[in-house]
């Protein structure tokens with residue numbers, strides 16, 4: 001006699017606080033493929049956990065964003081924010097699409113150069129730019145965005161050293177009606193500090209101000225903040241051109257557009273609260289047209305990060321164990337944790353299964369493999385009883401995780417890219433002991449054998 | 450052992466007359482409760498399950514133990 005399909009034993013007390021439990025999940029969230037390729041097969045072949053990026057989704061997102069801006073204001077250029085995701089393959093896709101590089105350290109600068117990006121196609125931001133890196137950036141014609149008065153001094157020294165007048169931009173901060181205000185970076189417009197910086201640059205006579213930059217925050221849910229930002233920047237530009245006589249060639253409004261992720265503490269789903277790319281584009285370009293004078297149309301730069309990559313990245317993780325907790329919730333232990341998911345601290349992820357699981361769902365929590373109480377991927381989720389080896393697909397995780405992840409307790413896993421033509425490429429190998437020990441030195445007298 | 454008094458119906462609902470609490474459960478859970486009420490031990494239950502269903506005895510054994518934990522937390526088993 002054929003055996004019956006096994007459903008793990010499940011019992012749930014019917015009580016108001018768990019009123020949604022005890023019924024079959026209204027609709028199980030299932031994802032079987034990424035970029036058209038079967039997820040279970042990728043795990044069989046490449047192991048678990050796996051980060052997986054969808055090339056087609058990246059390109060489509062970029063093209064949509066570019067079109068939203070260029071259709072309204074043709075003189076526009078995106079700079080790919082390296083810190084958001086600096087895997088070579090990911091950067092290369094953005095560069096192929098036409099983005100230049102936006103970096104915030106000498107390390108990121110080197111990474112962009114090594115990938116084949118010319119200095120002139122690099123925007124160099126950041127509150128600390130080591131002197132030697134400024135020399136290199138100035139020589140190579142990078143767009144250097146000054147953050148402090150000290151950096152003006154450094155750059156004047158570089159100008160002397162190289163015998164060059166260096167074109168520069170300054171970073172501005174301002175009140176755009178959002179909280180918290182990112183006032184730590186650059187020079188404040190309202191206080192007059194920004195105009196002081198411009199005058200200081202003029203007085204030095206060694207640098208030429210050609211651009212204005214600002215980055216007002218990240219995951220900005222209010223498109224109108226960009227309208228205020230852009231308007232203030234253009235008015236400041238008009239004032240600089242009139243009073244100080246520099247010609248401003250570009251305005252860089254930074255990054256910060258939200259992705260379709262679910263911020264913790266926000267009740268409504270991202271589909272409701274996240275502005276569309278057209279909302280952002282309209283806010284920025286309308287402020288340009290309303291405030292620009294005469295026939296000058298400075299180049300508009302954007303440093304959009306998470307909006308362009310978050311939704312193209314997935315983390316596939318497998319159930320390794322499960323147990324009943326003293327509060328009667330089920331805990332699933334999976335092979336990826338907050339060591340790999342830095343954005344867990346802000347996001348409640350979308351979690352999907354790769355197969356339909358029959359049976360009633362029960363309240364569960366998903367725990368990573370670290371020996372730490374904070375290793376929680378989801379505190380409260382309704383799931384049918386999963387078996388060892390069942391997979392969870394976590395998304396969106398494309399932004400900031402593969403840069404801010406930690407090598408802590410476990411090795412970092414493979415990263416795959418499903419290409420446009422449906423091939424699967426390893427774009428970062430999984431780590432092994434040699435990666436971690438490469439930089440360690442054991443003093444002779446401490447050697448054990 | 451309150452599980453002996455549980456009134457379980459075919460639709461996966463269980464009623465505990467001593468407390469008035471209700472539960473939802475699946476077939477596997479019902480079978481294990483009935484067996485536990487009869488005094489069958491965990492290993493034996495696991496063996497039965499593995500004969501009836503597509504599951505190894507080892508997996509079923511863990512599931513029975515885990516399920517008993519849940520019944521205890523619900524006060525259905527001491």
Ligand SMILES: Cc1ncc(COP(=O)(O)O)c(C=O)c1O
Nearest residue numbers: 081215218255256303304305306
């Ligand atoms: C200067 C600068 N530009 C761009 C970005 C990218 O921001 P986002 O990913 O929010 O678009 C950041 C992020 O912190 C930044 O500091």
